Amino acid sequence: MSNQNMSFRSMGRCGLKLSTFSLGGWTTFGGSVKDFTSIRSILHHAYESGINFFDIADVYAKGDAERMMGGALKELPRHELVISSKVFWPMSENINDKGLSRKHILESVNRSLQRIGTEYLDIYFCHRFDEDTPVEETIRIMDDLIHHGKILYWGTSEWTAEQIQEAMDVCDKRGYYKPQVEQPQYSLIARQKFESNAQPKALEHGMGLVTWSPLASGLLTGKYDGGITEGRLARMDNLRESLYNEQNVNRVKQMKKISDALECSRTQLALAWVAAQPGMSSVILGATNVEQLQENLGALKVNITPQVDQDLKEIFTLS
Numbered sequence: 001m002s003n004q005n006m007s008f009r010s011m012g013r014c015g016l017k018l019s020t021f022s023l024g025g026w027t028t029f030g031g032s033v034k035d036f037t038s039i040r041s042i043l044h045h046a047y048e049s050g051i052n053f054f055d056i057a058d059v060y061a062k063g064d065a066e067r068m069m070g071g072a073l074k075e076l077p078r079h080e081l082v083i084s085s086k087v088f089w090p091m092s093e094n095i096n097d098k099g100l101s102r103k104h105i106l107e108s109v110n111r112s113l114q115r116i117g118t119e120y121l122d123i124y125f126c127h128r129f130d131e132d133t134p135v136e137e138t139i140r141i142m143d144d145l146i147h148h149g150k151i152l153y154w155g156t157s158e159w160t161a162e163q164i165q166e167a168m169d170v171c172d173k174r175g176y177y178k179p180q181v182e183q184p185q186y187s188l189i190a191r192q193k194f195e196s197n198a199q200p201k202a203l204e205h206g207m208g209l210v211t212w213s214p215l216a217s218g219l220l221t222g223k224y225d226g227g228i229t230e231g232r233l234a235r236m237d238n239l240r241e242s243l244y245n246e247q248n249v250n251r252v253k254q255m256k257k258i259s260d261a262l263e264c265s266r267t268q269l270a271l272a273w274v275a276a277q278p279g280m281s282s283v284i285l286g287a288t289n290v291e292q293l294q295e296n297l298g299a300l301k302v303n304i305t306p307q308v309d310q311d312l313k314e315i316f317t318l319s
């Protein structure tokens with residue numbers, strides 16, 4: 001399915017094309033949205049809107065996100081979809097059921113493929129860097145999985161510039177497949193860490209960038225201007241504590257004059273801004289219903305001029 005409103009971008013220097021906006025399942029599918037009919041309608045709406053990239057992880061709802069998203073995606077043509085999953089976070093109490101060892105990665109990919117109901121993953125992410133495993137061990141099994149056809153590309157998530165460089169050096173030395181994509185947190189609220197570290201390194205190596213939490217878990221929609229009564233920040237204490245403060249709420253309020261001038265919502269402005277930053281391949285959305293997804297995809301029509309970019313950066317300063 002292709003939708004004339006959707007645009008597509010290369011994932012870094014490789015041939016794979018990703019929809020500018022994609023959809024992920026963290027805390028929503030199998031979590032805040034448990035009913036399969038709702039999950040199916042959100043995912044199918046995404047596909048019908050031109051989204052081709054669906055981001056999952058083994059750990060999301062302890063395998064349920066893979067099961068439920070896989071169940072809905074199975075009804076769509078597999079060759080049109082880009083499906084990712086991830087490995088690193090513990091899946092049980094067992095000492096080997098975590099991290100990036102050869103053993104855990106091989107067993108995890110098999111379980112992810114089974115839960116999703118697919119023969120291969122388009123992208124397999126190392127969900128963090130594993131300080132307890134030599135990076136060469138991790139890269140070699142990723143390379144093996146590509147040779148065996150279980151995964152097509154491998155990527156990193158929240159790796160630092162130094163860790164990415166170490167991985168590239170090992171790949172150069174041994175001739176292994178390189179990580180083609182990094183998945184960092186990135187939004188107007190979360191700029192500093194990424195812009196000063198992984199972004200320049202990823203660009204140097206031609207890696208694609210697919211970014212998470214573009215709305216800072218909903219804060220950038222403006223729905224918490226008057227306080228928190230419902231939504232993700234009401235449900236998740238850790239996110240509320242790290243994101244919800246006077247400075248962030250005031251900054252989100254200041255966006256309104258810019259979004260009003262552009263005749264879009266703050267949500268759409270925040271999403272369009274991420275998509276307009278250097279090196280972005282796809283901005284991974286989260287949505288708990290079809291209406292949210294529809295609003296979010298309206299970001300495709302928002303033009304971030306250099307002036308708008310500068311105005312937003314002046315509100316959401318790095319310090």
Ligand SMILES: NC(=O)c1ccc[n+]([C@@H]2O[C@H](COP(=O)([O-])OP(=O)(O)OC[C@H]3O[C@@H](n4cnc5c(N)ncnc54)[C@H](OP(=O)(O)O)[C@@H]3O)[C@@H](O)[C@H]2O)c1
Binds near residue numbers: 027158183212230
């Ligand atoms: N690699 C990693 O470590 C990592 C970490 C986190 C996420 N991710 C990926 O990135 C994806 C997106 O992250 P995210 O879900 O945090 O994105 P987000 O866009 O920052 O937050 C999405 C949440 O905001 C609220 N929301 C979204 N659109 C809205 C709208 N139009 N109006 C009002 N509320 C709206 C919804 O929550 P409520 O309705 O519940 O308020 C929704 O679930 C994840 O699904 C996952 O695939 C990766």
